Amino acid sequence: MASEKLFKGGLPLQEGAFLLKVSKERLLAVVVPGESEEAVELKREELRRVMEEEGIVHGVLPEPAVRSSGGLCVAQGLAPIHGEDSKVKMHVKPAVVRSPKVKDPERDQVDFRELGSIVNVDKGRLLLEIIPPTPGTPGKDLFGAEIPPKPGKERKLKRGPGITLSSNERKVFADCDGKFVMVDGRPAVYEEHVVNGDIDMSVGNIAFGGKLLVVHGEVPPGFSLKCRGDIMIDRGVHNSLVMAGGKLTVAGSVVGEETVLRAKGDVEIAFMENGPCVEAGGNLLIRESSIQCQGLVGGNFYARGKGVVVGGKYIVGGSVYVRELGSEAEVQTNFHVGVVPTLQGRKQKVDEDLRLWAERLNEIIKNISTLEKMKKEQGGGFPQERTTMLQKYKLAMPKAMDRVNALTEQANALEAELEQMVAESVFVYGTIHPGAVISIGSATRFVTSEEEQSVVYFDRESRQILIRKMSAEEQAAGA
Structure with missing residues (x-):
């Protein structure tokens, strides 16, 4: 067993001309000059003999090496390589936010207005994985004893909503279509994206692959919103592009010749005017009025509340249900019904x-x-x-x-x-004014007189478009 002198003051060599010292961690042996004032040459053979007697058997150098700090290094052990902690490998670079304001914890709805960019992912996408910690590599001291390494620490990953784990809990997958974010280090995929205010330069154009895009404001000129699912806009859309893979709802106005609204599902609008174009794969619902607009509607056209439609051109796959069609000024208002837009x-x-x-x-x-x-x-x-x-x-x-x-x-x-597509009709619960132009199939009717509570339909026998009074049941349905 090595003597304590090796670790304290050092073991004398050649009658104190040199001292053999070993570091506390037992990984380094050095020879330093002793108290002798005479120049004495180190005897290599005696050095080897003493080291063997002291048990220094590992890492002995063939030739002593001069140390920059003074003395000679005569043996050097192998330090252990400690294990690395587990790491996170990102397969998709997420948007990173810190402590967002939760609007509705039950729906996992979060205010990401300051997010900037949206990272869209599809359901099943591998987002990240945890690389396991390593055990490390053992070392060996000068006396041949193994030095165990410190193993790496396991990292516990907290997770947010919208993700699922592999069976070994090391891989993280998207559990839904949506946006991938890291919230305080927690991966999450949100199906909804909410903008608490107007769309502006700090928000920019939005392309969201989730279920719902909500804008608690308006969309000013020059911007575009696209969502794979539904879109809800609390205020207006002005000379902008809005495209929804599901339903599109605008609680305010839709204005401007450069405005284009497209949705594969239904479109619901408070009122629109001055040239916007609306394309709905489902029904189109106007709550108040539509003035000089264009519409391409796969389903029915509804404007039964205040329901005023004046001017413009509409191609409707189903039937039309409006309160008032045209105006006293006899503005030409075109409806081609019973036509599949495609x-x-x-x-x-x-x-x-x-x-x-x-x-x-x-x-x-x-x-x-x-x-x-x-x-x-x-x-x-x-x-x-x-x-x-x-x-x-x-x-x-x-x-x-x-x-x-x-x-x-x-x-x-x-x-x-x-x-052959002549089964659909136009139901007017209030007044249809002169200037309205109704096309059903290949036939067209120019309305030249004011009619109240009327139905415009195609008569197969005469091959003409006729106008009749509504039945009581039809009037009740539109009330």
């Missing part, structure tokens, strides 16, 4: 393509006729470049004719399909 869009596209190809065909035929006439008049003097041009026109003409014929067949087929 079908109508296809018909408009085919009609436009047909018009362009028909014009192109006519131009080709005209050019061929002109060049043939010139060739007949000029005979051998007809220029070669015009002969080449004539050949190109003749080659292009059959292709153009085939294209025109194909588009004509498509247009006729779509027209026939549209003509």
Whole structure:
């Protein structure tokens, strides 16, 4: 067993000319000069013998090494490598917030207005994982004894809502579609995103992949909101783009020619005016009024409260239910009902393509006729470049004719399909004014007289659009 002198003052060598010392952690042996005033050379053999007698068997250097702090290092043990603590490996970089204000703990609704950016994730996405701590590597002291390492510490990860863990609780997955955040070190995925105020430059454009986007303010010009689920806006939308994968509700006004609202589900608006375009895959509900707007509606159109619709153009797949249609000023107000918007869009596209190809065909035929006439008049003097041009026109003409014929067949087929869609009607619970234009299928009716509590419908026998008085049951349904 090593003597205590090795650890205290040092073990004398060569009658005190040198001292052999060992560090407290037993990992370093050094030789330092003793109290001898004479220059004495260190005897290597005696040094080795003493170290062996003292039990220094590990890490003995072949040759002593000069230390910068003085003396010679003659043996050096192996220090243990302590284990590393468990680590978090991020597979998705989250938005990081600190102690957000909780609005509704039961719904996990949090105010993230200061969040800045939204990190959207899909359900099942691997967000992060905990890398286990390492045990470390043992060392060995100068006397051959093993030095155990300190193992790394296990990190306990607190978690928020919207996540799920793997069976070993080391991998964190999104449990829903939404935004991924780290709140005070806790991973969470929120299905709702709430803006407590207006959309402005501090918030920016929003693209949210969750279930619900709520704006407790208005959307001013130039911004865009997009949400995979529903959108609720407490105030107005002005010359901005709003797109919802579900239902869209605007409790205020929708204003401006550059405003576009699109939703795969229903759209509900307090009132709109001055040119906005609304596209609803489901129903469109106007609570107060719609003045000079455009609508493309897959379901029904409702404006039964105050229900005033003046001006604009609406293509509606279902029926129309309004309180007042048009105005005393006889503003033209167009409704095309019983038309699936996608079908109508296809018909408009085919009609436009047909018009362009028909014009192109006519131009080709005209050019061929002109060049043939010139060739007949000029005979051998007809220029070669015009002969080449004539050949190109003749080659292009059959292709153009085939294209025109194909588009004509498509247009006729779509027209026939549209003509069959005549089961929907327009229900006016108050007044329908002159200037209203109602189209059902391929038929159109220009309203020229004021009518009260009326139903505009397509009469299959006469193939015309007629107007009749509402029944008591129909009036009660609209009350």
